[in-house]
Amino acid sequence: xxxxxxxxxxxxxxxxxxxxxxxxxxxxxxxxxxxxxxxxxxxxxxxxxxxxxxxxxxxxxxxxxxxxxxxxxxxxxxxxxxxxxxxxxxxxxxxxxxxxxxxxxxxxxxxxxxxxxxxxxxxxxxxxxxxxxxxxxxxxxxxxxxxxxxxxxxxxxxxxxxxxxxxxxxxxxxxxxxxxxxxxxxxxxxxxxxxxxxxxxxxxxxxxxxxxxxxxxxxxxxxxxxxxxxxxxxxxxxxxxxxxxxxxxxxxxxxxxxxxxxxxxxxxxxxxxxxxxxxxxxxxxxxxxxxxxxxxxxxxxxxxxxxxxxxxxxxxxxxxxxxxxxxxxxxxxxxxxxxxxxxxxxxxxxxxxxxxxxxxxxxxxxxxxxxxxxxxxxxxxxxxxxxxxxxxxxxxxxxxxxxxxxxxxxxxxxxxxxxxxxxxxxxxxxxxxxxxxxxxxxxxxxxxxxxxxxxxxxxxxxxxxxxxxxxxxxxxxxxxxxxxxxxxxxxxxxxxxxxxxxxxxxxxxxxxxxxxxxxxxxxxxxxxxxxxxxxxxxxxxxxxxxxxxxxxxxxxxxxxxxxxxxxxxxxxxxxxxxxxxxxxxxxxxxx
Numbered sequence: 001x002x003x004x005x006x007x008x009x010x011x012x013x014x015x016x017x018x019x020x021x022x023x024x025x026x027x028x029x030x031x032x033x034x035x036x037x038x039x040x041x042x043x044x045x046x047x048x049x050x051x052x053x054x055x056x057x058x059x060x061x062x063x064x065x066x067x068x069x070x071x072x073x074x075x076x077x078x079x080x081x082x083x084x085x086x087x088x089x090x091x092x093x094x095x096x097x098x099x100x101x102x103x104x105x106x107x108x109x110x111x112x113x114x115x116x117x118x119x120x121x122x123x124x125x126x127x128x129x130x131x132x133x134x135x136x137x138x139x140x141x142x143x144x145x146x147x148x149x150x151x152x153x154x155x156x157x158x159x160x161x162x163x164x165x166x167x168x169x170x171x172x173x174x175x176x177x178x179x180x181x182x183x184x185x186x187x188x189x190x191x192x193x194x195x196x197x198x199x200x201x202x203x204x205x206x207x208x209x210x211x212x213x214x215x216x217x218x219x220x221x222x223x224x225x226x227x228x229x230x231x232x233x234x235x236x237x238x239x240x241x242x243x244x245x246x247x248x249x250x251x252x253x254x255x256x257x258x259x260x261x262x263x264x265x266x267x268x269x270x271x272x273x274x275x276x277x278x279x280x281x282x283x284x285x286x287x288x289x290x291x292x293x294x295x296x297x298x299x300x301x302x303x304x305x306x307x308x309x310x311x312x313x314x315x316x317x318x319x320x321x322x323x324x325x326x327x328x329x330x331x332x333x334x335x336x337x338x339x340x341x342x343x344x345x346x347x348x349x350x351x352x353x354x355x356x357x358x359x360x361x362x363x364x365x366x367x368x369x370x371x372x373x374x375x376x377x378x379x380x381x382x383x384x385x386x387x388x389x390x391x392x393x394x395x396x397x398x399x400x401x402x403x404x405x406x407x408x409x410x411x412x413x414x415x416x417x418x419x420x421x422x423x424x425x426x427x428x429x430x431x432x433x434x435x436x437x438x439x440x441x442x443x444x445x446x447x448x449x450x451x452x453x454x455x456x457x458x459x460x461x462x463x464x465x466x467x468x469x470x471x472x473x474x475x476x477x478x479x480x481x482x483x484x485x486x487x488x489x490x491x492x493x494x495x496x497x498x499x500x501x502x503x504x505x506x507x508x509x510x511x512x513x514x515x516x517x518x519x520x521x522x523x524x525x526x527x528x529x530x531x532x533x534x535x536x537x538x539x540x541x542x543x544x545x546x547x548x549x550x551x552x553x554x555x556x557x558x559x560x561x562x563x564x565x566x567x568x569x570x571x572x573x574x575x576x577x578x579x580x581x582x583x584x585x586x587x588x589x590x591x
Contacts, residue, residue, distance in 0.1 A: 019055065019058060019062060019066075020055040020056065020551055020552075023050070023055075023068075024066060024067065024068025024069070024070065024071050025048035025055055025066040025068070026049055026050050026070075026071065026584060027049040027074065027555075027584060028047070028048045028049070028056075028067055028072070028074065029046060029047050029076055029081060030045060030060050030073065031045065031046070031060060031075050031076050031078065032077075032078065032080065032081050033076075033079070033563055034047060035080070035081070035083075035549075035565065036057060037082065037083050037530055037534045037547065038548045038549070038550050041526055041530075045058070045060040045063075046059065047081075048063055048066035049555040052555055052585070053552060053553065053554055053584070054549060054550065054551050055551060056551065057549055057551055079561075080559070080561075080564070080565075081558065081560070082529065082533065082549075082558055083533045083534070083548055083549050083556060083557065083558070084249065084533075084546065084556030084558050085249075085532050085533065086247070086249040086536035086537045086546065087482065087483055087484050087486075087493070087536065088251050088437070088482060089385070089441070089483025090252065090484050090486040091252060091253060091254060091486065091487060091488075092239070092242065092259075092276065093235060093255070093256070093258075093259035093263075094172075095237075095241060095486050095487040096234030096235055096239075097234045098137040098487050099238070099241065100234060100237055101135065101137060102121035102125075102135065102136040102137065103137055104136055104138045105490075106138050107143075108144070108145055108449065109143075110145045111155055114139075114144075114167075115155060115156075117136075118136055118156070118159055118167070119159055119161075121134060121136060128163065129161065129162060129163060130162035130163060131163065131164075133163065133165075133166065133181075133224070134163050135167075137168045138170045138487060139167050139176070140169075140449070141169040141174060141176075141331065142171075142329055142331075142449045142453065142454045143448075143450075143453075148453075151176055151209070151210065152208050153176070153177060153178050153207075153208060153209025155176075156176065156177070156178035156179075156209065157178050157179050159178075162180070164177075164178065164184050165178040165181055166181055166219065171327050171329075171450075172485075173212060173326045174210060174212055174332050175211045175216040176209050184222055185216075185219060185222060187199060187211070187215075188207065189207070194215055194217070195214060195284050195285075195364070196214035196323065196361070197213040197214025197216070198212040198215055199211055199212075199215045200212065212332055212334050213326050214284070225258065226258070228261070228262070231258055231261070231262035232265050235263050236271060239266065239272065242273070242274050244577060244588055245491055245492075245493045246493070246559075247558075248275060249274065249277070249536075249540065249542065249546055249556070250274055250276055251319065251483065252277065252278050253385055253387075253418060253483070254279060254321045255278040255281075255321075260278055260280075260304045261304075263276050263278075264315060267314075267315060272313040272315070273580075274313060274582065274587075275314055275582075276313075276314075276315050277315075277319060277540050277542075278305075278315065278319070279317075279320055280296075280297055280317070281321045281323070282321065282373060282377075284364055287370075287372075290369075290372055290373050290376050291376065293373065293376075293377075294376045294377055294382070297317075297377065298380060300317055301382075304317050305318070309542050309554070311554055311583035312583055313582055318540070318541055319383045319385045320382050321386075322384060322386045322387065323386075324363050324364055324365055324386055324387060324388045324393040324397050325360065325363055325388065325390050325392075326360070326361065326389065327389050327421075328422055328455065329450045329454040330454035330455065330458055333458065334361055335360050335389040335422070336361055336396070337391060337422070338359070338391045339463075340355040340358060341359070341459070342354060342457060342460050343355075343356035344457065353460065360392070363392060363393050363397075367396050367403075368403075370397070370400040371399075371400040371403035374400055374401065374403075374404040375404050378407075378408050379408060384404075384413070384415050385415075385418065386418065387418050387419060388417050388420060389419045389420075390421070391422045391423055391463075394417065394422075394423050394424070394427060395424065395427055398427055398430050398431075398434060398436065401415055401434050414435070414437065414538070414541050415434070415436045416436075416437045416483075416539045417431075417436055417438055417439065418439045418483055419439075420438045420469070420473070421444070421467060422459070422466070422469075423472075423473065425466065428469070428476035428478065429476045429477065431473060431477075432476060432477035435479075436479075437478075437481045437535070437539040438478050439481045440468075440470050440473075440482060440483065440500075440531070441483060441488070441489070441496065442482060442499050442500030442523075442531075443496035443499050445468040445500060445503050445517055445520070445522070446504055446505040446513070446517050447505050447515060447517050449513075451468070451517060452512065452513060455467065464518060465518050466519065466520065467517065468503075468518065468520065469520050470500060471522045471523055472521070474523055475521070479538065480523070480530075480535060481536040482500075482528075482532040482535070484496060492573075493532065494575040494576075495573045497529070497532065497564070497572055498570060498572040500531070501572065502516070502569055502570065503517045503518070503522045506573065525564065525569070526565075529565075534547040535547075554583055556582050557581040558579075558580055558581070559577070559578045559579040559580075559581070560575050560576070560577060561575065561577075562574075562575055
């Protein structure tokens, strides 16, 4: 028997069962509801695994032929299984580092609470006084209390320490530095904004401690690097977190070489529990010598890419990462927009929102040099992955991809656009036409401090109504893929999927963030599940091996405690992973 999903998904008879000629399998999963994510979105009862690959996908009656005396049989007892999840955009090394450091946990904090948290980290680490750096992470800048709180270096200067301090905003585009940290970077009143960055200033023109994007890149050369042992520990922490989510394949979207080395070290000791794809960053300065940039990426691929994807966990380098802008939400407003951000020329009680003086920064790459880099990378077999947040950044990138497609012809270059928080409606159909994958973080598609308090009025009603346009892009035929962007948010794939379908926050967020976000219709359950399986696998150019449960593919599975296709839709947020299976081997099992 094969189970129906919805009216939109066909009911398949026993003739739809697919198998390789029966020989005893290593493992059989049966008596379940197993979503395949294949072209027909079938739900079947059983699968059989031999040497890490699927040899049978179909009904219970047919799987009996694969059960031999040494076959391990897992009785799902009506439970749910699906392909191992594929996350098309995250930052796992950063997630691991944050997990074991001074972590603000994305909490909404007053200034006093922020200072108390930081002082606690300082007090627990007195051995690094007076010169050791403190780096705090997962600061939810947009949720500072009360709403509209403006942060300043003085908030850090008043802490009981002499140490240089950096507080990293969870979105990954802003740092708050204390006076000593600014001095260490020689950031002064006379400093000029770097390309792709901004030094925020107070009313007197002095740096106020807030640094956006490229303005804090200087710290990469100032702060002592972590040791190989620390990096290896962070990689292991990240992999442990990834496995609990049912994830078996992820893209590290902006991979430093120390991260590649750490994951490779873990792999050598047999501790790699996910397929990790690397995407080293293309810098703005690379427009001066595109050939050298391509050579650099190919040299990294030579050293860190494990070749064709096989049954065991592997490392892959097939992508390169670009930042085309920053973030559209306040207080940064570094997303590149087609029309200006609005400003309030009235009062808090009687606001008057009008067009302001800025559309955000110029896109970090102009169309022509971006197209040249995309073309050269594509011709070298490297798939581009672009951060685009504002509609002007999206359009610039689409224009560059148009040139790329003309230059590479029929070559299979797969382009991912991450985030796409504001897209002009005229550009919706271009994603399908150009074969561009919108890689969306579904958990952002809800009323929350970043969308309501720090975006709504500044965007205006028209743009706010189409904020986070996942459903609108899907209706235009765009191939939607999912990327959590962890650790920008806590890693919770099932909450993200629930939001992608409902566009609603959790009730615990309070009445200020109740209801749906904007006019976007959201995704169907099938669209959401495909986005985190086969569509993300296609984006990562590995759908020939993973992303769906089909005979011949690798046996990556996630076993769940409930059926996300049939439970009440808000309950999807509460799905728990019972086991994660990679290449037929269980790499995580819930206690």
